[in-house]
Amino acid sequence: MYIGAHLSISKGFRAIVEEAKSIDANTFAFFLRNPRGGAAKTIDARDVAEARELMAAHGFGRLVAHAPYVLNPCAAKPELRAFARETMIDDLHRLAALPGNYYNFHPGCHVGQGADAGIALTTEFLREVLPEAGETTVLIEAMAGKGTEIGRTFDELARMYDGVGDASRLGVCLDTCHIWDGGYDVAEHLDDVIGAFDAAVGIEHLRAIHLNDSMNALGAHKDRHARIGEGHIGFEALLRVVKHPKLAGLPFILETPNDIDGYRREIAMFRARN
Ligand code: FE
Ligand code: FE
Ligand code: ZN
Helix, strand or coil, X not given: CEEEEECCCCCCHHHHHHHHHHCCCCEEEEECECCCCCCECCCCHHHHHHHHHHHHHCCCCCCEEECCCCCCCCCCCHHHHHHHHHHHHHHHHHHHHCCCCEEEECCCECCCCCHHHHHHHHHHHHHHHHHHXXXXXXXXXXXXXXXXXXXXXXXXXXXXXXXXXXXXCEEEEEEHHHHHHCCCCCCCCHHHHHHHHHHHCCHHHEEEEEECEECCXXXXXXXXXXXXXXXXXXXXXXXXXXXXXXXXXXXXEECCCCCHHHHHHHHHHHHHHC
């Protein structure tokens, strides 16, 4: 089982791998730059080489880098779309230092243009960005449907996926809090949810899981993450996600409101029952 948490890259790659090890994680997520989209730190080749050696020695799975939250690939203003495109391409070029991993992004908010227009813009965005992905696989994250977010339904994810043409560097990341808030009952009907995803997108395109409880009720469209077992989904349901045979081998990333000790505790909860 590959399980980890979203950690800070501020002390570098070797330090983040050491921190992951210290909480019994064997994968992790990170931002390459400030989540608001600021300048990225320069990547030190030696630091990355040491990190990669350490991960290989300790059997780490694939990492899941996260695009800055502020990017809106389907913004109405062309300059905002250009900023999203340039920032993401820059991140992808940096990730060439860590080949073979994942990079997930939020498909965006249509800001009143309508979901169809938003989906068309984000699909076009992917067509422009994916040729720069190198050996990284870009993952569309399923969203809660807060405000004008696109990518709430598996059908919307499928339309983006199917629209890009060459999808060899594209996959999907499901966030348990987001899809619960989006109306998919992962607590009581997990098999049906996985079946619906398989029918719409194809289970083979599911590459990573963000493992979060939710502060809100099913279908609330809120997107407020809760600690594992302290939300409306619950620990036993999230344990069924982690143990589901169709999700075996995926990286499970905690994005719960926690400090490092909280992440260590949550990873231990899952490892104790797996
Ligand atoms: Fe996210
Ligand atoms: Fe997430
Ligand atoms: Zn979220």
